[in-house]
Amino acid sequence: MSMTDTQDLLAPIREQITEVDNQLLTLLAQRRGLTNQVAEAKIKMDKQVRDQQREEQLLVKLIKAGQAFGLDAHYVTQLFHVIIEDSVLNQQALLAERANPEHSQPLNRVAFLGNKGSYSYLATQKYFSRRAGELLEIGCQSFNEIIHKVESNQADYAVLPIENTSSGSINEVYDQLQHTSLSVIGELTHPIKHSLLVATDTEISKIKTLYAHPQVFAQCSHFLAELSNIEVKTCDSTSAAMMRVNELKSDSCAAIGSEAGGNLYGLHAIKSNLANQKENHSRFIVVARKAVKVPLQVPAKTTLVMSTVQKPGALVEALLVLRDNNINMTKLESRPITGNPWEEMFYLDVEGNVQDGPMQQALDELKAITRYLKVLGCYPTEEITPTKVAAASALQDS
Numbered sequence: 001m002s003m004t005d006t007q008d009l010l011a012p013i014r015e016q017i018t019e020v021d022n023q024l025l026t027l028l029a030q031r032r033g034l035t036n037q038v039a040e041a042k043i044k045m046d047k048q049v050r051d052q053q054r055e056e057q058l059l060v061k062l063i064k065a066g067q068a069f070g071l072d073a074h075y076v077t078q079l080f081h082v083i084i085e086d087s088v089l090n091q092q093a094l095l096a097e098r099a100n101p102e103h104s105q106p107l108n109r110v111a112f113l114g115n116k117g118s119y120s121y122l123a124t125q126k127y128f129s130r131r132a133g134e135l136l137e138i139g140c141q142s143f144n145e146i147i148h149k150v151e152s153n154q155a156d157y158a159v160l161p162i163e164n165t166s167s168g169s170i171n172e173v174y175d176q177l178q179h180t181s182l183s184v185i186g187e188l189t190h191p192i193k194h195s196l197l198v199a200t201d202t203e204i205s206k207i208k209t210l211y212a213h214p215q216v217f218a219q220c221s222h223f224l225a226e227l228s229n230i231e232v233k234t235c236d237s238t239s240a241a242m243m244r245v246n247e248l249k250s251d252s253c254a255a256i257g258s259e260a261g262g263n264l265y266g267l268h269a270i271k272s273n274l275a276n277q278k279e280n281h282s283r284f285i286v287v288a289r290k291a292v293k294v295p296l297q298v299p300a301k302t303t304l305v306m307s308t309v310q311k312p313g314a315l316v317e318a319l320l321v322l323r324d325n326n327i328n329m330t331k332l333e334s335r336p337i338t339g340n341p342w343e344e345m346f347y348l349d350v351e352g353n354v355q356d357g358p359m360q361q362a363l364d365e366l367k368a369i370t371r372y373l374k375v376l377g378c379y380p381t382e383e384i385t386p387t388k389v390a391a392a393s394a395l396q397d398s
């Protein structure tokens with residue numbers, strides 16, 4: 001069968017697939033509209049955004065209905081976890097906006113690291129896509145510059161990477177937090193997926209020169225080891241590598257970076273998942289000059305910074321305060337204090353709202369036993385743990 005025949009066979013089926021996809025999008029938008037209404041009702045009824053009992057009932061029904069259509073339980077569960085996560089995040093954003101009208105501006109000026117196409121750029125887009133107001137992107141060359149932009153009112157917000165699942169905490173950002181008066185007002189996690197990006201209709205065997213940021217090369221070392229006769233050229237940023245490959249428009253050049261970022265420079269991916277570690281995510285924080293008030297209906301996280309007194313067991317004592325007040329700590333990081341050798345500043349992320357009784361009690365107790373304690377911010381949690389359906393596997397077997 002010739003290539004033209006094959007394409008003719010595919011074309012009408014693809015048309016139908018496109019039609020179905022558009023219907024799916026229409027329905028998803030309709031569902032999102034309904035969740036906005038749910039959020040409004042929850043504000044009036046003073047109810048929690050998350051209702052995991054309702055989610056479980058919903059999933060059980062959907063799994064059953066899916067089976068009748070020949071769709072397996074795993075597929076249906078995965079799909080609806082994403083849909084429900086979107087719904088929860090959307091509702092949280094709406095409630096947070098209502099509680100902080102002064103943060104709702106027609107224009108959000110946001111400083112981030114790198115240019116269009118960088119992972120920080122994509123995280124910025126993702127975070128502000130749920131928020132009202134237009135986005136003005138301010139690409140910066142250093143964390144210092146980013147913080148300065150917000151402190152000096154040249155930007156309203158900054159999006160900063162704080163940790164990565166493969167390379168750990170980003171110390172430079174923690175050190176900036178030690179000296180700034182800005183507050184953490186939000187967080188988000190963004191997947192870091194490296195792809196091989198090209199500008200022409202080429203293939204891997206033709207690639208002779210690769211452009212990327214040195215950290216990206218390090219994260220893809222296993223993939224690079226498989227290639228032979230390749231020249232590796234380091235660039236200052238992922239976006240610089242993309243720009244270079246777009247300028248060269250050569251069959252023998254490729255950049256490594258995110259596919260979505262590459263698309264902004266007219267590049268397309270010929271191979272994906274290049275990182276050594278397949279689950280690669282970065283967590284970002286959003287900071288602003290003014291703290292936000294998190295409605296009690298929304299699950300919150302609080303970031304604290306403290307230094308303990310110099311005595312054995314001082315840190316343990318501080319952590320016991322959290323335990324005794326039933327507060328879960330999700331992260332503990334220590335950084336040296338500038339100018340005070342051998343002394344440490346501790347950064348803690350804990351689950352809870354600063355307006356909550358147990359949290360206020362814990363903060364009072366911590367103040368009494370630490371040398372320094374500051375709340376860096378309290379913000380809505382964006383890590384939405386998917387609801388498990390105990391009956392799913394049983395349903396699948398039946």
Ligand SMILES: O=C(O)C(=O)C[C@]1(C(=O)O)C=C[C@@H](O)C=C1
Nearest residue numbers: 038049050051052054055084087
């Ligand atoms: O039904 C609700 O209460 C909703 O908020 C909607 C919804 C959903 O998207 O289906 C989202 C969050 C809740 O945890 C449960 C269900």
